[in-house]
Amino acid sequence: MSDDRMIQLIRPEYTASAVHMAQYPEGDMPEIAFLGRSNVGKSSLINSLCNYRGLARVSGAPGKTRTINFFSAALQVKEEDREERFPIFLVDLPGYGFAKTGGKNRQSWSDFIGEYVTKSPRLALLCLLVDLRHPGLPIDCQAYEWLAAHGVPLQIIGTKADKLKNNERQKNLAQLNTLFPSVYPAVAYSSLKRSGWPQLLDHMVQCITDQ
Numbered sequence: 041m042s043d044d045r046m047i048q049l050i051r052p053e054y055t056a057s058a059v060h061m062a063q064y065p066e067g068d069m070p071e072i073a074f075l076g077r078s079n080v081g082k083s084s085l086i087n088s089l090c091n092y093r094g095l096a097r098v099s100g101a102p103g104k105t106r107t108i109n110f111f112s113a114a115l116q117v118k119e120e121d122r123e124e125r126f127p128i129f130l131v132d133l134p135g136y137g138f139a140k141t142g143g144k145n146r147q148s149w150s151d152f153i154g155e156y157v158t159k160s161p162r163l164a165l166l167c168l169l170v171d172l173r174h175p176g177l178p179i180d181c182q183a184y185e186w187l188a189a190h191g192v193p194l195q196i197i198g199t200k201a202d203k204l205k206n207n208e209r210q211k212n213l214a215q216l217n218t219l220f221p222s223v224y225p226a227v228a229y230s231s232l233k234r235s236g237w238p239q240l241l242d243h244m245v246q247c248i249t250d251q
């Protein structure tokens with residue numbers, strides 16, 4: 041990324057919620073989706089990337105988001121006196137790995153996550169969020185294997201980076217790159233401290249403009 045380039049996500053807006061394909065919003069905007077265990081920090085990441093607190097709901101209780109939520113936004117790239125805008129959808133997928141014994145949420149991976157990932161014609165990049173404190177959890181490895189087997193372009197994001205000391209952060213990030221090889225190197229992200237976003241936005245612009 042050149043030093044004089046500035047990227048922002050602007051005009052974020054909730055568009056639609058869906059549980060199957062017929063409910064996906066229309067249009068040809070490329071989509072960047074976010075997937076990970078319940079409570080890993082997906083909604084917080086979307087909010088902090090857009091600098092918009094109440095956009096995606098943040099919850100302390102896991103397993104709250106049970107629909108696929110679409111948010112329209114634009115990636116704004118400013119370079120010297122030039123400005124370009126790339127309209128996109130941010131897609132907040134339901135969390136996996138939450139099994140409330142006996143309840144309706146027993147399934148650890150909603151069928152409609154699989155449907156979205158395999159059938160969405162506009163999916164440009166799937167961000168797989170893993171807690172940076174716990175690289176290589178079996179359930180995250182399973183998710184990665186499944187996504188990689190389906191040829192989905194991946195960006196790994198290690199969340200809650202603020203909870204780690206600098207040396208641990210570097211070590212765990214390197215581990216993520218080894219465990220989960222992807223198109224772009226893994227990013228250490230903190231929604232709390234708002235760190236990691238310039239790198240992530242840079243990768244998002246790359247994947248949109250490479251298409």
Ligand SMILES: Nc1nc2c(ncn2[C@@H]2O[C@H](COP(=O)(O)OP(=O)(O)O)[C@@H](O)[C@H]2O)c(=O)[nH]1
Nearest residue numbers: 078079080081082083084098099200230231232
């Ligand atoms: N310390 C810290 N806490 C976070 C961060 N991101 C999310 N959280 C907390 O983790 C919990 C789950 O976050 P949420 O975004 O709702 O996760 P989701 O279920 O993946 O959408 C909330 O209590 C957040 O405040 C972060 O970067 N740092």
Ligand SMILES: [Mg+2]
Nearest residue numbers: 082083097105
């Ligand atoms: Mg959420």
